[in-house]
Amino acid sequence: MKISEVKVKSIITKSRIPGVDYVINPYTGCAHGCKYCYATFMKRFTNHPEPWGSFVDVKINAPELMKGLIKLKGKSVTLSSVTDPYQLLEKKYKITRQILEKLITVQPNLSILTKSSLIMRDLDLLKQFKHLEVWFSLSITDKSVRKELEPRASSIADRIKALKELHEAGIRTVVFIAPIHLRSDWKGVIRMTKDYVDKYVFDRLNYHETSIDWLKIRQEINDYCDDNNLKHFIIF
Ligand code: SF4
Numbered sequence: 257m258k259i260s261e262v263k264v265k266s267i268i269t270k271s272r273i274p275g276v277d278y279v280i281n282p283y284t285g286c287a288h289g290c291k292y293c294y295a296t297f298m299k300r301f302t303n304h305p306e307p308w309g310s311f312v313d314v315k316i317n318a319p320e321l322m323k324g325l326i327k328l329k330g331k332s333v334t335l336s337s338v339t340d341p342y343q344l345l346e347k348k349y350k351i352t353r354q355i356l357e358k359l360i361t362v363q364p365n366l367s368i369l370t371k372s373s374l375i376m377r378d379l380d381l382l383k384q385f386k387h388l389e390v391w392f393s394l395s396i397t398d399k400s401v402r403k404e405l406e407p408r409a410s411s412i413a414d415r416i417k418a419l420k421e422l423h424e425a426g427i428r429t430v431v432f433i434a435p436i437h438l439r440s441d442w443k444g445v446i447r448m449t450k451d452y453v454d455k456y457v458f459d460r461l462n463y464h465e466t467s468i469d470w471l472k473i474r475q476e477i478n479d480y481c482d483d484n485n486l487k488h489f490i491i492f
Pocket residue numbers: 286287288289290292293294295338339340371409
């Protein structure tokens with residue numbers, strides 16, 4: 257793993273994601289190295305010839321760059337869109353933690369998207385946000401498939417445990433079932449998590465699996481959620 261400490265010019269980025277005003281990415285690259293990752297295009301933007309998952313740039317000055325954060329007051333902010341803010345390096349660098357400490361002062365409408373149970377380290381800060389959703393990305397229930405496709409993300413059991421603890425702490429939880437592909441098990445994910453989840457979001461992202469009939473799966477998801485009385489779900 258090639259790890260570089262870098263200084264960047266800005267950290268708060270205007271978003272083109274529908275419904276999201278700003279994104280914050282404390283790292284470039286992601287050590288989780290998911291095989292289907294939608295963010296691999298960042299290699300081109302950041303001149304990284306290495307394989308995705310084998311490099312991470314740590315934006316060590318990110319917390320200092322939160323000066324203009326007043327503009328985030330009341331805005332929707334996602335942490336993060338092209339990296340995982342709680343990949344293992346965060347344990348050492350605490351960049352995400354420092355960003356959260358700054359964000360608390362302006363109380364944005366914050367969504368944190370992760371595949372890592374390390375987020376539980378920051379429960380003390382998370383509890384101080386008035387408008388927070390923690391999104392756990394989870395689409396697989398088979399341990400060996402998880403190890404193959406998401407080699408360095410938290411285990412399925414650890415993610416579910418974190419969801420449960422967040423829910424019990426009164427934090428709104430979302431399970432992001434994406435990407436949906438032939439080896440994902442969205443019904444299994446719902447069965448294993450529905451007691452701790454406020455909302456499900458389904459997406460195939462840019463995962464091009466030609467044998468998938470997305471329209472048919474969309475209908476199946478709709479029917480399944482209706483049959484199981486899941487009131488809050490979104491299918492992209
Ligand atoms: S955790 Fe997210 S950003 Fe990181 S490799 Fe996996 S899909 Fe990509």
